[in-house]
Amino acid sequence: MKAIQAVQFGAPSVLTVADLPDPAPGPGQITIDVTHAAVGLIDVYLRQGLFKGAPGLPQPPYVPGLEVAGTVRALGEGVTGFAVGEKVVSLSSYGAGGYASVFVTDQERVVSTQDYDIDPALAVAAIPNALMAHIALTRAISMSAGESVLIHGALGGLASAFPGIARQLGASRVVGTVRSGKVAAAAASRLHYDTIVDSAQLPDVLGDEKFDVIVDPVGGLLRTQSLDLLAPSGRLLLVGNASGDWDQGIDGNRIWQGNITVTGFNAGGYVPSHPESVESAAQAALKAVAGGLADIEIETLPLADAATAHERLENHATDGRIVLTVCDAC
Ligand SMILES: NC(=O)c1ccc[n+]([C@@H]2O[C@H](COP(=O)([O-])OP(=O)(O)OC[C@H]3O[C@@H](n4cnc5c(N)ncnc54)[C@H](OP(=O)(O)O)[C@@H]3O)[C@@H](O)[C@H]2O)c1
The missing domain is CATH 3.90.180.10 (Medium-chain alcohol dehydrogenases, catalytic domain)
Structure with missing residues (x-):
């Protein structure tokens, strides 16, 4: 071959x-x-x-x-x-x-x-990323219909799978963040975001808006900033570290005092130990992709x-x- x-x-x-x-x-x-x-x-x-x-x-x-x-x-x-x-x-x-x-x-x-x-x-x-997004949103953080979702690095390979699956699960609002250089590409995106904002202008660009769920494949400063963007009992879902900043940590006392849940999801480790999660997520991913949600x-x-x-x-x-x-x- x-x-x-x-x-x-x-x-x-x-x-x-x-x-x-x-x-x-x-x-x-x-x-x-x-x-x-x-x-x-x-x-x-x-x-x-x-x-x-x-x-x-x-x-x-x-x-x-x-x-x-x-x-x-x-x-x-x-x-x-x-x-x-x-x-x-x-x-x-x-x-x-x-x-x-x-x-x-x-x-x-x-x-x-x-x-x-x-x-x-x-x-x-x-399809593989949409399937993972479905497992992450349903199993890792138990997203419910009517919840709002913020997705960092909105146009990235993995991130791109999240808005459509969040919609499929009944998200009330889906917002993305991109770096300043990607704002024009964001405006042209066919992904199912309500709006995509410049991450350099956080938090002001969002006004007082808070989110039930934040999906973070980027890490670094965006990760710590996200703690202030969560609604009461909000969940921060960590799925990657595209920023390459391996030193940024999260203050446990902020998690405690803010009633925040921080969850990691890594498909490579999750799927082998939860093989039963694949079938329904695959059907959801196939429908989402065939239906133009990704x-x-x-x-x-x-x-x-x-x-x-x-x-x-x-x-x-x-x-x-x-x-x-x-x-x-x-
Ligand atoms: N959890 C899992 O199962 C799983 C599965 C697949 C991938 N991953 C992980 O997810 C991450 C993303 O992978 P990918 O394949 O989607 O990569 P990708 O296509 O390169 O997307 C990365 C995104 O992050 C943004 N980004 C990078 N550095 C940034 C920074 N400092 N500030 C703000 N935004 C930044 C990029 O924006 P620009 O275009 O502006 O650079 C891009 O939109 C990686 O860490 C990967 O290992 C995890």
Whole structure:
């Protein structure tokens, strides 16, 4: 198969094209003929070696990429409910292997898109994150219909999945924040925000408005500022740290005195220990994406340009998601 390998930790240039043996599915696994592979900030962190000491994470040489779209190539022993040729997407995991023409994963991490008319680039860009957004909002913080939601880094790959799912769950109001340089892109966004504001103007730009739920994939100063933007008994949902500020902490006494709940949600750790959460979230995500609730910006690049994709993510030169197009002959 054609693949991109990270031959060592380091700059985007460590990503090189390779010809590797096709993987075969083990018991309970599925192989997928990949047409599209999503690129996320987590791929950048892993390539940089940010988590190189963490157990279970890939070591060079490895093929990056957590989420793919394509068709079922072969079924491992004991796999039921899927047919060869069926259109599918895979869910992100701690694993790797997505930047390749053939991908192998556990059956539990595969979602059929066969019954939906969803472009495969949109499918891989939006369905895994929409599914995670659904699990996070329903299970991690038990969002209720009628609640208001604030989403930081509103146009980012993961964040983009939240407004549509929040709408689907009956949010009364959905507001996003972006950095000053992204205000124009925010105005043109087709995502389901009531309004998107400049995070540099917080809190004044929101007047006295407070939120029942705040979704934070950004961290840093925005994270601590968020404590003042929560309504009574509000919940702050931490889902990432795109700011790269690993030192900003939250004062426990503020949480106590403000009756605030702070919850973390990390799909890679949550889904394996809660496999029962996937099925209903997958159905919700498929409906949301097919129904136009996750119309995110998508930039496509050929597989061989994976290093460019990483550079663009690192340089904050993109909104929504970058998707690599994959074919054996490319
Ligand atoms: N919880 C999970 O299961 C899960 C799943 C996927 C990803 N993640 C995590 O979520 C985070 C985002 O990943 P992603 O793939 O969505 O990345 P992304 O597409 O690059 O989006 C990151 C967003 O954060 C914004 N941002 C970055 N630094 C900022 C700062 N200092 N102040 C304000 N906004 C800032 C970016 O805005 P600009 O465009 O202006 O830079 C962008 O909108 C990462 O930490 C990733 O590891 C978690």
